Amino acid sequence: MEVRHATNPDELRHMSDEEIRARFVISDLFTPGQVAAVYSHEDRMVLGGAQPTPGTPLTLENYPELRAEFFCQRRELAVTALNGTGTVVVDGTSFQLSDKDALYIGRGAREISFEASIDGTRFFLSSAVSDRDYPTTLIPAAEALTTETGEQEHANRRIVRKHIHEDGVASSQLVLGITAPEPGNVWNSMPPHTHDRRTEVYVYFDIDEQERVFHFMGLPGHTRHVALKNGDVVISPAWSMHFGVGTTNYSFLWVMAGENQSFADMDHIAVPQI
Numbered sequence: 001m002e003v004r005h006a007t008n009p010d011e012l013r014h015m016s017d018e019e020i021r022a023r024f025v026i027s028d029l030f031t032p033g034q035v036a037a038v039y040s041h042e043d044r045m046v047l048g049g050a051q052p053t054p055g056t057p058l059t060l061e062n063y064p065e066l067r068a069e070f071f072c073q074r075r076e077l078a079v080t081a082l083n084g085t086g087t088v089v090v091d092g093t094s095f096q097l098s099d100k101d102a103l104y105i106g107r108g109a110r111e112i113s114f115e116a117s118i119d120g121t122r123f124f125l126s127s128a129v130s131d132r133d134y135p136t137t138l139i140p141a142a143e144a145l146t147t148e149t150g151e152q153e154h155a156n157r158r159i160v161r162k163h164i165h166e167d168g169v170a171s172s173q174l175v176l177g178i179t180a181p182e183p184g185n186v187w188n189s190m191p192p193h194t195h196d197r198r199t200e201v202y203v204y205f206d207i208d209e210q211e212r213v214f215h216f217m218g219l220p221g222h223t224r225h226v227a228l229k230n231g232d233v234v235i236s237p238a239w240s241m242h243f244g245v246g247t248t249n250y251s252f253l254w255v256m257a258g259e260n261q262s263f264a265d266m267d268h269i270a271v272p273q274i
């Protein structure tokens with residue numbers, strides 16, 4: 001498993017475009033027939049992708065970097081179907097996931113495998129260290145806590161769906177949801193914000209091959225951007241703003257881990273300060 005180190009905000013200003021991508025962007029999580037994972041020292045999150053081909057299940061391995069007896073020995077894990085339909089089997093119990101459903105898997109689960117019902121099914125994996133055993137629970141997209149935010153005149157009207165959150169399925173650290181700008185709207189997470197108590201990771205998806213999302217990061221007054229394609233992941237350290245604009249409509253999964261689980265605990269940055 002690749003290991004990514006944590007970053008000091010002062011470093012970002014001096015990093016080349018290539019160094020920024022190498023530190024914060026993960027572009028190769030989804031390969032047919034494989035599970036891939038990256039360990040980030042930002043709040044010790046593990047981010048992964050599983051893309052099984054129908055008829056050939058994949059198993060989550062116990063990566064040596066974890067120095068654990070099994071992956072979830074000290075960790076909780078969220079598995080989200082970005083696209084497609086499939087089954088996640090946890091210690092012999094099967095959970096059916098379709099488009100944008102999430103499965104919370106509590107600490108202590110030993111055997112985890114992924115099966116696809118259709119070609120192109122992609123499961124995104126996000127994991128954080130857990131201090132308790134919470135029950136494994138399926139959160140269908142239709143049961144996510146759904147709110148609408150933003151304004152058409154700012155091209156940022158969007159639907160925010162919260163799957164794992166403070167008032168929903170219990171977890172130790174993970175908070176997870178999926179946001180989709182409404183048709184004709186392209187900006188996300190505006191006005192920008194930081195939350196010094198949590199790392200946040202975005203996965204952009206539902207994007208055609210010829211389109212891109214430009215994702216901004218950094219401190220107010222010192223932003224950098226990365227151009228992202230379908231399935232790309234970007235890590236935002238707790239100190240970093242995180243917002244983006246697409247050349248088209250798109251969806252993104254966001255997942256946080258850290259000191260607290262309070263979605264509202266954020267510091268907004270006014271647009272002129274960006």
Ligand SMILES: O=C(O)C(=O)C[C@H](O)C(=O)CO
Pocket residue numbers: 158160177178179188189190195200242254266
């Ligand atoms: O579009 C939005 O606004 C979001 O989805 C915000 C993310 O959930 C986020 O960055 C929470 O910190």
